[in-house]
Amino acid sequence: MTGSASELARRLGDHAEAVCRAYLSNGHRSGNHWIVGDVRNTRGRSMHVRLKANAKGPAGKWVDEATTEFGDLLDVIRESCGLIEFRDVADEARRFLAMPRPEPQSRPFGAQRQPAVARGSPESARRLFAMSQPIVGTLAERYLAGRGIVLSARERALRFHPGCYYRELVTGKTQTLPALIAAVTSLDGRITGLQRTWLAPDGNGKAQLDDPRRSLGHLLGNGIWLGLEPGAPVPVMAAGEGFETMASLRTVMPALPVAAATSANHLAGLIFPPGCRRLYIAADADAAGRHGIERLSQRAGEAGILALTLQPQLGDFNDDLRHLGPAHLAAWLADQLVPEDARLFLPAG
Template structure:
């Protein structure tokens, strides 16, 4: 297995391709890639060296605004919001196993649509656009089997009948049906997607070691259900998993909710305009508790009141499936501010 230093060195051989894939809001300037920060913000304070030089090897970077520095493994970790080195190494190996030709200079006056880098926000947007509405598909049946019923106008979820899947261990590839969830910012701009591969026979998720993967720019963004871009959202709920948040929306169909896809992403979720009260769906594991604490701290600093919603069983989808929607609604009624219980829970 490759060491961290070896992976960083190999990534440095494709430094510009790495930057184009993971720091897509930047641009090349001479022998450097210029971007706002290691989390792919727009700006000019972070410089990534693209070629070996007497000052150091390709791939080393420094953020002049914050003093942060590192290599391309750090870029992958922080731009993708990954929590464990195993995830970072897997993503680096996936990147290195793909062809990365040097970008050709366009002919004078030529205009063309560039191919999207795999794993980039552009690639996520294109896959989402290629998918179809969820109504009547295997994805809708999968959600219904888990007790999740969402409005037909819900546009964040789509279905792809043959979504590409690659086994990260064997390298084998296949095409399987998948639930495609858009990851967006609070203004509704798609920055990534989450794919949940499904069993073609309708028996839940596909029988894979990792049937759920995300791509694109995830940090700060989430899978928003009930988002009306541009409108203020005074009250909302947020949590890690799509099915957890979709379960809450099943019994509170007018409450906007965001699924951050992981505990680390939950802690960094961007608050929408006008937010004054935030409900956080609890997760039992240690990483989930850390995400809740960090998000609560950030919300408090922004003047947003936070309250934690706790399931009676393992998670809110367990409550929905095993206890039923009426029992879940009654449990939530005891945890919501009375004004919100009247606004978001159906009477009776």
């Protein structure tokens, strides 16, 4: 640990209980320890943070008895906020301690900067995904349920982070909020990026932010896949821009693999899985993504794939699901699917 990191950790230790209350809010004090589920702020009792220095060691040191993980309060900030690079962790620690940022130091001539994970890179996305947890029983599951979306617990693309780092682009101010994390993957299942949807503290809707949804990583050609088995042939699939649109279709057709490309331009460049014969493209009523639909249809035709457009009744398929109900949405889709697909993917009756 560098001297600056050691100093930050020591100063955080001087305010250990305040740090725990801010970043491990799902825990509680018990004697000289803060008790919580883990360093990612999960409810539970296996992680103990020392609040005051004693013969066993300095304040701020912690250990998770369930996983044998251990560390200091900089690790708490990193993991609970979903930060990747130390400069971001240090900035957040200084913000909490109300310390100014250090002046940048020039490097000696010929000195090489240590390699770091680039912000917004696929590796950064993979690390943040690994820091997150399954959505079962979390605010992310509550958020999806509030939008009428019910997905299998086996969906590997979705995770939850209880305190994902958010920086306002104009002011630079930072805060931590719960977030739904959706992995963007290539067809072989490798994470190339992800999409973060910051949630209201109670999970009832998105957070009150100017842009509560942001993506990072390599998105073009890839997508948020639901129901994809890496490398397996996908004879029939559906694709569209938004995650919630595609998750709504997956809710009423749980056996149909779907991909959310995250934008119209990325939809136009989606890579087709092996063995694809039919592609259903989900449209929005406002036709804002018409270019992406037209370009994807053209590319599908050139690849020998039959492309068919699915139209919602309201603004998008999530509006249909929430306001009209899954049975009505299924009936509406039945007339737009090839009869063979309607029998295969829609519930009987």
